[in-house]
Amino acid sequence: MKQWLESFKVLLGKQPERPDKASFTPDVQVIHQLKREEKVTAESLKAIEQAHIDKGKHRIWRNRRWTVLILSNLLFVISWQLDIQLLEGALTASRFIGFHMADLNSALQVMLAYQHILINLLIGTVTVFLLWWLLGGRTFCSWVCPYHLLSEFAEKIHLYLVKKKWIKNHEFHRGTRTVLYVVFVLLAVITGYTVFEVINPVGIISRAMIYGGGFALLWVLFLLLFEIFYSRRAWCRYACPIGLTYGLVGTISPLRIKYHVKDCHHEGDCLKVCLVPHVLACVKKGRAPDSEVALGADCTRCAMCVDVCPTDSLRFDVKGLNKLL
Amino acid sequence: MAKPLSLSRKQKARRQFIQSIMLGSGVVGGALLGFIPVQQAKAKPILRPPAALDEQDFLASCIKCGQCVQVCPVQAIKLADMDSGFSLGTPYLDARAQACDFSCDAVQCVLACPTGSLSHEVDTKEQVRMGFARLADVPNCLAVQGKGFKGAARTGDYQGLLRYQDKDRWKPFPVKDYPYDLELCDLCLRQCPIEGAISLEPISDSADDKRRIPTVHDSCVGCGVCEMICPQQPAVIVIDARVTAESA
Numbered sequence: 001m002k003q004w005l006e007s008f009k010v011l012l013g014k015q016p017e018r019p020d021k022a023s024f025t026p027d028v029q030v031i032h033q034l035k036r037e038e039k040v041t042a043e044s045l046k047a048i049e050q051a052h053i054d055k056g057k058h059r060i061w062r063n064r065r066w067t068v069l070i071l072s073n074l075l076f077v078i079s080w081q082l083d084i085q086l087l088e089g090a091l092t093a094s095r096f097i098g099f100h101m102a103d104l105n106s107a108l109q110v111m112l113a114y115q116h117i118l119i120n121l122l123i124g125t126v127t128v129f130l131l132w133w134l135l136g137g138r139t140f141c142s143w144v145c146p147y148h149l150l151s152e153f154a155e156k157i158h159l160y161l162v163k164k165k166w167i168k169n170h171e172f173h174r175g176t177r178t179v180l181y182v183v184f185v186l187l188a189v190i191t192g193y194t195v196f197e198v199i200n201p202v203g204i205i206s207r208a209m210i211y212g213g214g215f216a217l218l219w220v221l222f223l224l225l226f227e228i229f230y231s232r233r234a235w236c237r238y239a240c241p242i243g244l245t246y247g248l249v250g251t252i253s254p255l256r257i258k259y260h261v262k263d264c265h266h267e268g269d270c271l272k273v274c275l276v277p278h279v280l281a282c283v284k285k286g287r288a289p290d291s292e293v294a295l296g297a298d299c300t301r302c303a304m305c306v307d308v309c310p311t312d313s314l315r316f317d318v319k320g321l322n323k324l325l
Numbered sequence: 326m327a328k329p330l331s332l333s334r335k336q337k338a339r340r341q342f343i344q345s346i347m348l349g350s351g352v353v354g355g356a357l358l359g360f361i362p363v364q365q366a367k368a369k370p371i372l373r374p375p376a377a378l379d380e381q382d383f384l385a386s387c388i389k390c391g392q393c394v395q396v397c398p399v400q401a402i403k404l405a406d407m408d409s410g411f412s413l414g415t416p417y418l419d420a421r422a423q424a425c426d427f428s429c430d431a432v433q434c435v436l437a438c439p440t441g442s443l444s445h446e447v448d449t450k451e452q453v454r455m456g457f458a459r460l461a462d463v464p465n466c467l468a469v470q471g472k473g474f475k476g477a478a479r480t481g482d483y484q485g486l487l488r489y490q491d492k493d494r495w496k497p498f499p500v501k502d503y504p505y506d507l508e509l510c511d512l513c514l515r516q517c518p519i520e521g522a523i524s525l526e527p528i529s530d531s532a533d534d535k536r537r538i539p540t541v542h543d544s545c546v547g548c549g550v551c552e553m554i555c556p557q558q559p560a561v562i563v564i565d566a567r568v569t570a571e572s573a
Contacts, residue, residue: 204413207391
């Protein structure tokens with residue numbers, strides 16, 4: 001329960017807490033002790049990392065994820081273009097072989113602005129809620145959201161520019177997203193307009209792909225430029241209420257990434273690639289309160305850390321599945 | 326050593342706090358700009374698809390998914406761009422470019438709408454009230470001039486489609502490829518999909534006077550076919566969006 005509460009607070013913007021040493025399990029205390037005695041040389045670390053890359057294990061999940069992301073967005077496009085009616089609509093709301101689906105945040109905005117219970121929308125919302133509850137909540141962000149993919153490319157450029165020391169990254173307070181979430185909820189109720197949808201890059205890109213682009217894409221371009229030149233992954237990290245909505249679903253999701261402390265060398269590569277590095281606070285040396293730690297709700301399950309980890313210390317995990325098998 | 330370090334951390338936190346407020350205000354401010362075009366649109370309403378709720382409820386309930394766009398056989402429905410503010414992603418029609426001719430045999434877009442923005446209470450074309458036709462330029466009307474019409478109603482690279490029963494019961498046909506030969510132009514009446522919405526009334530009592538004036542009746546649903554088919558440039562008959570017989 002305490003862990004769950006902490007995950008929830010971190011999702012809302014709190015800095016992760018340094019866990020109390022007294023609460024560490026005996027198992028992990030032994031592991032931490034052994035690690036303090038163990039000497040790891042830079043060369044041996046490099047060799048392990050090289051072996052990981054040589055085995056081609058550093059891009060497995062990225063390739064899977066990009067495939068799913070591109071295919072699911074393409075499905076919207078070809079459903080209509082080829083008139084096969086598999087997935088009609090856009091990411092904000094759709095019908096999958098006739099079944100209603102609704103983006104949770106868009107549906108929330110509509111219900112708050114319109115202040116009616118809409119049955120079809122409710123059905124769509126419940127369906128999508130169950131889907132992403134099963135699959136991990138913010139899994140939507142990294143596995144489906146088209147902005148995420150564009151933002152990944154922008155991030156690559158950003159990191160290159162930072163490495164060249166041409167620009168500096170600017171971090172904001174992560175609580176900004178929570179405040180924006182509340183503001184947009186209030187604005188929908190007060191004004192009666194779905195105010196957030198005007199700047200929702202997910203809806204804009206999804207519709208642009210299906211129905212053709214327009215001026216709205218300039219806003220997306222602006223966001224990407226902001227991320228490239230000013231602040232790494234700023235929209236997803238500090239602004240997007242959709243991410244927070246799915247993050248809330250993720251707090252109770254059985255599917256998560258789990259950290260196994262035993263083989264970890266604490267190089268910190270996972271922290272460097274992560275969109276939400278605060279969920280990886282446990283990978284720092286001596287921080288893990290247990291030999292296995294499930295990452296928090298803000299984790300998008302993108303598995304970049306799984307790919308980059310040379311020791312397989314980060315893995316997908318389904319709660320209760322091991323017991324069942 | 327500890328003290329100056331913590332001070333700079335404090336400063337950093339303060340700067341980050343202020344920057345975060347600026348970021349948040351920027352995002353909210355940007356979104357609220359969408360209010361301006363919506364206010365402006367109140368003076369000149371947008372032509373919405375059949376059975377759209379009143380504009381305030383319509384904008385509140387539309388989830389901007391475009392499912393109505395996908396089912397329209399003549400692709401009359403377009404999605405608004407960002408210059409329309411809160412209307413971004415909502416469906417509208419440009420009747421002159423492509424009117425709603427009910428080729429779908431009534432209100433597929435309504436059935437497709439997941440939120441009831443297009444009200445599910447409407448299920449026949451006669452119940453629809455999108456707007457009301459109005460003669461914008463009476464002297465230019467061919468019927469008023471007593472003239473006939475020969476050729477395609479719309480020419481050049483005009484893309485619009487209509488369902489011509491004599492061509493194909495199911496497939497809409499390009500207007501520019503459908504020539505007419507009329508003694509007196511009655512295209513608006515001829516193509517109107519609603520019975521009794523338009524009639525051509527004599528201008529004088531004289532039996533020799535060929536001249537007629539198109540007259541719009543209460544049953545007009547505002548689908549825009551008359552505006553689309555009018556061969557004059559600009560169209561003599563136009564749709565006033567969100568206007569009904571009572572308010573006209």
